[in-house]
Amino acid sequence: MIEWVEVRRGAYHDSVRLMQATATVQALPGIEDAVVAMATPLNLGLLEGAGFSPDSVAGVGPDDLVVAVRAVDRDTAERARRTLDEALSSSSRPAEAMSPPPPRTIGRAVADARLALISVPGEHAFVEAMDALRHGAHVMVFSDNVPVSQEAALKEAAADAGVLVMGPDCGTAIVNGIGLGFANVVPPGPVGIVGAAGTGIQQICCLLADAGVGVRHALGTGGRDLSAQVGGASTLAALAVLDEDPDTEVIVVVSKPPALDVAGVVAAAAAACRTPTVVTYLGTPGATLEAAALQALGLLGSTAPEWPAWPVGAGDHRPGSILGLFSGGSLRTEAAAIAATALGSISEVEEGNGHRLVDLGADRYTVGRAHPMIDQSIRIDRLEAAARDVSVGVILLDVVLGRGAHPDPGAELAPVVAHAVGAGAAVVVSLCGTDGDPQGRSRQAAGLCEAGAAVYACNAAATRAAVALVEAVPA
Amino acid sequence: MTGLRGLLGAPPIVVTAGVEVLAAALEAQGVDVHRTDWRPPEPGTAAALAVVASDPDVAGANATAVARMTGVRPHLVSVATAREVIPGMTGDTLLHAGPPLEWRDASGPMRGAIMGALLYEGIAASPEEAATLAASGRIELSPCHHHMAAGPMAGVVSPSMPVAVVEDGGRTAYATLNEGLGNVLRYGAYGPEVIERLRWMEQVLAPVVASALRITGPVDLRAITAQALQMGDDGHNRNRAGTSLFLRTLGAALVADDATPASRRAEVFRFIDGNDHFMLNLVMAAGKLAADAASGVAGSSLVTAMARNGTEFGIRLSGTGDRWFTAPAPTVDGLYLGTFTAEDANPDIGDSAITETVGLGGFAMAASPAIVGFVGGTAAGAVRRTLEMYEITLTEHPVYRIPFLESRGTPTGIDATLVVRTRIRPQINTGIAGKEPGVGMVGAGLVEAPMACFVAAVRALAGSRRR
Known part of the structure; x- marks a missing residue:
């Protein structure tokens, strides 16, 4: 067995490409372990966790690439190196000697584009977004870890330019039926959504789709838009533009609870809309994504269907607390509100052994790593730990489908789910998606069911099921 | 708030920077995606870049x-003596290339050029004396760039040297005349043949060119440079076309100017013709004029x-x-x-x-x-x-x-x-x-x-x- 650790200084690749490259190397025969990642503290922690000595990467920084491979012999390691180099260079398009090099900045590339999608590391997102704004383009900032002062400055500049900033940390948007970031494939229709909550938008879209109602526009605003510092700039702008849209018959606003004085401004703007408007602040009593979808259906005179579910037969599971391992922040918030009503206090941190619902898509888990909706390795790691942790009785997982998300999350999670079920835990999955999604909701549900999980299309329903399981076998 | 019209009906063209799968997902929906080959900036510059990006006045x-x-139109108007035209140039001043420099930090070619200039001026009698004098601090070293001038290589300009005077309206910039390749002052050579050539340039080249320019009137250097690029010059390391065009511009005046003996005019013609870099110094003065305007x-x-x-x-x-x-x-x-x-x-x-x-x-x-x-x-x-x-x-x-x-x-x-x-x-x-x-x-x-x-x-x- 040999270890090959190499630091490539200043060699930047996006986290998704690195994840794919890692997977390619790991799949080679004779490779015990492989990590290919930017040297952020989080990733160095994972490296150490994989048994590589921290000494071998002393002095590296987040702009450096670290390659760590454990292989059966030197030839295998060499093969891994070749495979890796190929994987990291393969998607750069073949360079014709005389063709212009691809532009390096948004300012060079923007040309006649009316919209910019920015997903560079957070500390660099502001400069690229300002480039777009100065050229009069609307901007979606997918990046997280952007300082709130920069968010406020971006939105001020956007107002001057007469354009919309979606984000920062805007995971989901649909503009004229085109999905940006993580977006489910839903039919166009009469509902328009303004959301500070990415998976909140996704869940509402999917529930409406199950009721046969479509969404043409879903405009993200970023989770801090309704804070006092930002003052709801994007929410108000998005609300106004949807109100003017003749094809939008009902507007849904979904967010975490706003700052007090911002709440008043939003309420007044919603009340002034000619279009019927539902405002849902997740985390306030009774406010759920499910309720928002039901209200919107009510305003359209549509009836709510029974949300699809793929339950498993009643089986024994070990007693213990509930552990939620979420990739969607809004899905976690909705679940926490529902669980707290039945179970009392719910913790949002991993540590401890009470009822915990954790958002693994939060900023601190994504520095130098792709979001867990793309790169599931953190969730798999935590799932394996939960399977071993006998204080956990019920594991609640979200699996979010749609464009931009992992191409087959169920297949990757199923073995770990089966292992947890085998170890005596119950696993409940909240499956946010549609059958139009590239991953196929029914196919994902079938695979997860087969692994022993109970699967629900509605996050609220999944949470209620998980709570019922905990209550059935008290700790 | 109505300024957002155009968002909902936006044509499906999206510019992206960052995660490739997000760009690919857009392309799969038929969107025309303009990708950037984004890389992180120099380490430790994110904060400064953000300050500049947020400044509404920078653009x-x-x-x-x-x-x-780009609006400057540089014209070569005359050839004059450095001491007489360059602002701040005294009998004890030597201009040099680059940012400010002291003798003790000067490199070999810079020292050689300074020594050669002191020999040429007759301020020092030997290279050793020139070096001692330069080290004494009694000679003021000052960057060309601080005096509306630009000098190739060592870029040393001494008071007696002839300089090209380039103007656009009220602006002026200066550069020495190019000595050619081989053993030349600007590369730090200071042998007798170097000093002899500098004297010839002062006594023959400068007056003949100055006299011809009085006949031609101001020469449009921007037009010559633009033509030269069409003919394979880069304006820095290749100036063969530009030099040829300049000599052609001057040609009739050189022939007609019977104020100087024909043999002298022929020497000048041969010198410029034999020096493919003659135009470089003129391009540099023109460049300095444009840069200073900005x-x-x-x-x-x-x-x-x-x-x-x-x-x-x-x-x-x-x-x-x-x-x-x-x-x-x-x-x-x-x-x-x-x-x-x-x-x-x-x-x-x-x-x-x-x-x-x-x-x-x-x-x-x-x-x-x-x-x-x-x-x-x-x-x-x-x-x-x-x-x-x-x-x-x-x-x-x-x-x-x-x-x-x-x-x-x-x-x-x-x-x-x-x-x-x-x-x-x-x-x-x-x-x-x-x-x-x-x-x-x-x-x-x-x-x-x-x-x-x-x-x-x-x-x-x-x-x-x-x-």
């Missing part, structure tokens, strides 16, 4: 500054000088005034003459990077396939380098155009923030001086401006703009 300041740069615009991140004194490389920005941002001069990657090797080379030297500063030289390399062999590159590589320079420049030159690129204007006006963001360093075509005084030229090649200058400049600009 306008840059537009103003670069328009001034300086002093508050908030502008436009580079208005790139210059090397053989020890340090320095740049200035329009928005930070006269301040220099320096780093150690890099070594040039190039080809060597005869038996010279990289061992013999001095670090990068000269004000000639003023040509790159205004959209010529390395920035116009695609116009000049003929020089790529000389500087050790390939034709495709030359085109690629010019194309890359568009990533770090503010505009395309309205007059300097590249035939091979469908007559696209040369990349002009380096934006220091774009250098730091893209980590693409300005490309400079240059000659290589021997590191020992007196050796002269040892080769030619390519060099990139050091990044540290741009990092320091962007930080200083941000510091001046922080609210």
